[in-house]
Amino acid sequence: QVQLVESGGGLVQAGDSLRLSCTASGRTASSLAMGWFRQSPGKEREFVGRISWSGGRTYYADSVKDRFAISRDNAKNMVYLQMNSLKPEDTAVYYCAAGPNIIGGSYTSSNSYNYWGQGTQVTVSS
16 A cells, blocks of 8 residues: 655745655555646646656656656655746646556556545646
């Protein structure tokens, strides 16, 4: 079993930066791929980014590419989402997720992740 806890959310202005953290616990946490998703009111949960278990590969949604960056520190069982040049449309609850490195479906699908955190709110004002 893997437990995930997000932190670092808050209220910022457009153009600001924010770093979210995800603390993972469980003996297999460092061997899993980690993803970030977000959900705004009235919208479906959407993929933000993913990092492989080693940190060697990262993938991003087009909407955040070149602005967001995912990193991980397996020694600390931590995953980070650095968000720069934030826009009001980035406002959402952000979720950390963990799942197998090798998947049969798309890494952008929430079905490819087995474990989820409770989410942290990010609000970007204009």
